[in-house]
Amino acid sequence: MAAMGGDGFELSEEQEEFRKVVRAFAEEVIGPRAAEIDETDEFPWDIHKAMVAQGFLGIGLPEELGGAGGGPLDVCVLIEELARVSGGVSVIPLVNRLAAIPILLAGSDAQKREVVEGLVSGEHQYSYCLTEPGSGSDAAAMSSRAVRDGDGWRLTGQKRFITNAGISDRYVYFAVTDPEGEKGHNITAFLVPGDAPGFSLGRSEKKMGIRGSPTREVFCEDVPLTDADVIGEVHKGFQVALRTLDFARPTVAAQAVGIAQGALDQAVLYVRQREQFGKPIGEFQGIRFMLADMATATEAARLLAYKAASMVAAGDPRTGYFAAMAKTFASDTAMSVTTDAVQLLGGYGYIKDFPVERMMRDAKITQIYEGTNQIQRVVIARSLLHSGGPGRKA
Amino acid sequence: MPLNIAVCVKRVPDTAADKNLDPTDFTLRREPDESILNPVDEVAVEEALRLKEAHGGEVTVVTVGPEAALTKAARRALSMGCDKVVHLSDPVLHGSDAQAIAYALACVLRRGSYDLIVCGSESTDARTSLVPPALAEYLNLPGLFHARTVEVEGDRVRVQREADQGYDVIEGPLPAVVGINWGANEPRYPSFKGIQGAKNKPVESLTAADVGIESTRVGLAGSQSQVLGFAARSAERRRILVDNKDGNAHVKLADFLQEAKLI
Numbered sequence A: 001m002a003a004m005g006g007d008g009f010e011l012s013e014e015q016e017e018f019r020k021v022v023r024a025f026a027e028e029v030i031g032p033r034a035a036e037i038d039e040t041d042e043f044p045w046d047i048h049k050a051m052v053a054q055g056f057l058g059i060g061l062p063e064e065l066g067g068a069g070g071g072p073l074d075v076c077v078l079i080e081e082l083a084r085v086s087g088g089v090s091v092i093p094l095v096n097r098l099a100a101i102p103i104l105l106a107g108s109d110a111q112k113r114e115v116v117e118g119l120v121s122g123e124h125q126y127s128y129c130l131t132e133p134g135s136g137s138d139a140a141a142m143s144s145r146a147v148r149d150g151d152g153w154r155l156t157g158q159k160r161f162i163t164n165a166g167i168s169d170r171y172v173y174f175a176v177t178d179p180e181g182e183k184g185h186n187i188t189a190f191l192v193p194g195d196a197p198g199f200s201l202g203r204s205e206k207k208m209g210i211r212g213s214p215t216r217e218v219f220c221e222d223v224p225l226t227d228a229d230v231i232g233e234v235h236k237g238f239q240v241a242l243r244t245l246d247f248a249r250p251t252v253a254a255q256a257v258g259i260a261q262g263a264l265d266q267a268v269l270y271v272r273q274r275e276q277f278g279k280p281i282g283e284f285q286g287i288r289f290m291l292a293d294m295a296t297a298t299e300a301a302r303l304l305a306y307k308a309a310s311m312v313a314a315g316d317p318r319t320g321y322f323a324a325m326a327k328t329f330a331s332d333t334a335m336s337v338t339t340d341a342v343q344l345l346g347g348y349g350y351i352k353d354f355p356v357e358r359m360m361r362d363a364k365i366t367q368i369y370e371g372t373n374q375i376q377r378v379v380i381a382r383s384l385l386h387s388g389g390p391g392r393k394a
Numbered sequence B: 001m002p003l004n005i006a007v008c009v010k011r012v013p014d015t016a017a018d019k020n021l022d023p024t025d026f027t028l029r030r031e032p033d034e035s036i037l038n039p040v041d042e043v044a045v046e047e048a049l050r051l052k053e054a055h056g057g058e059v060t061v062v063t064v065g066p067e068a069a070l071t072k073a074a075r076r077a078l079s080m081g082c083d084k085v086v087h088l089s090d091p092v093l094h095g096s097d098a099q100a101i102a103y104a105l106a107c108v109l110r111r112g113s114y115d116l117i118v119c120g121s122e123s124t125d126a127r128t129s130l131v132p133p134a135l136a137e138y139l140n141l142p143g144l145f146h147a148r149t150v151e152v153e154g155d156r157v158r159v160q161r162e163a164d165q166g167y168d169v170i171e172g173p174l175p176a177v178v179g180i181n182w183g184a185n186e187p188r189y190p191s192f193k194g195i196q197g198a199k200n201k202p203v204e205s206l207t208a209a210d211v212g213i214e215s216t217r218v219g220l221a222g223s224q225s226q227v228l229g230f231a232a233r234s235a236e237r238r239r240i241l242v243d244n245k246d247g248n249a250h251v252k253l254a255d256f257l258q259e260a261k262l263i
């Protein structure tokens, strides 16, 4: 296959080779544990350790800081192949990256070095705390507050649905620092250590999917912080949060593509060997047309995800527009393809002996987190109508 | 003492892909894109890398075959951590049998001064297991084959040679040829950086003439064995019924599986 330098239409030879490695790892190391992780809903520390040893947590992090190098497209390949086998496990690099991006975009050199070293060595994990009970889609309406206290800060607030809270020991936390200021221009990002006084966690939510990745509330009560804990500029945190989501959405798209591919592969295997009316059900046109549509949508989603990822890499101003489309299309595809996969397996699709029902449950979150698909459509449409034409920066 | 190790690798058709023979000369049709590093050679590469990590030194990948031998098999070995490649490719080699390949490999290996030559015990395509012993013979070196462990101490190498019911411990002086069995270790996955760096490692490309191969001793004509025909093995399904009248169906089933050498 010709290498086109990984521009999103054709992966480079190295990227294809990397895909093979991740696929083998996912099938051999994660595959045998995937159903059990879903069942027990326990964070798979052994797999985190194996992924650290394999260098997966360093992919996409700058080499000069000790990362493995590679760009957003390599991260997509990684997350896609993990998600093909286990949506829950794919969240590990996904969320660590989500929380690392604000630091890499706006953080101090010390913060950057710490995040890369921490993730690569496996010594630290990071969570991203934006959502609150009263502010989900309208994230800028958050009520967490950080107030000046001498040279430092005092942070008080509550975050909800924080992925890997309790597993992580570093929290990127967004809080209002100027309650009188203009909404969205009054927020600052902080780096809060998990052992800070006044920091605590709520219970683990009981979830439909991506189990094995805990989702918890995070509470801060008068948590003392210093200026060294501020990420980027004071009052500019929300801009960092939004840019972070633009950068991270292609990886959620990749996660969705992986889940869809996993379900499609299972369906193909199944219809070849399941016989009814004297032949494999894959001989029936009604089944074949479903498979064809599932495969077509999955490939299209993959292209859009890679396209958006290459735009992140290139610093293209249309990144937000494409990232929103990639996330929406890929997650809608993951939902429809996994639902169809369950259908193709008939009654067996509905029971836990086969992985497709898990994949269907895992797919749903990709339409919700990092901005619901309605919010993505808001972003896409705003870009079309208000920003000087399609694809311009919103 | 740092070790200068050569590891001989072969590309084979992907174990998951359909395999076809060329009906004109009965050689395997090798689709370049569906080639992989012979899985048993991957175990040999892993063993070589562990020896290098323990003793220092260098691991050279030696491979014979067309372009895909380099791009599929040898490059995988490089991405796992080997240092460089010697690649022998020549149309005169087409159709060489195991003995002829061993001769060709010997011609390549004689040019280096290797302390240890490591091979996989067999390839997943032809499965003759003949190359490592023939290679030792051509090089006039001690051969330690079917190893499940390899240790080097000073100027001696010691292996546990797998036997039917256990293993023998055998030892010989370096330099030596060692054949590694499937299962001797769990080969590492190449790292991201290893993959990125593989293309930049040195490759020495050689022709038969470069290494003094006599063309009459290789290729279809130069091989002492000839494939005359082939047939697919009929995969016959058998059904056995184990009754449990006396309550020990499990024993009977285990006996059956053992007899069939399945457990």
Ligand SMILES: Cc1cc2nc3c(=O)[nH]c(=O)nc-3n(C[C@H](O)[C@H](O)[C@H](O)COP(=O)(O)OP(=O)(O)OC[C@H]3O[C@@H](n4cnc5c(N)ncnc54)[C@H](O)[C@@H]3O)c2cc1C
Residues within 6 Å of the ligand: A095, A127, A128, A129, A130, A131, A135, A136, A137, A138, A160, A161, A162, A163, A164, A207, A215, A365, A368, A369, A370, A371, A372, A373, A374, A375, A378
């Ligand atoms: C498993 C899981 C993990 C998560 N991980 C994290 C995390 O690590 N960090 C983090 O900060 N957050 C996280 N979240 C939160 C997630 O990003 C939010 O749930 C999401 O953004 C939606 O917010 P909400 O739940 O408050 O829904 P709401 O905003 O209340 O939305 C409810 C419904 O209204 C729709 N809606 C809202 N506004 C509009 C509008 N203007 N136009 C049309 N429709 C609209 C929404 O699309 C949705 O369908 C996670 C959530 C879950 C479930």
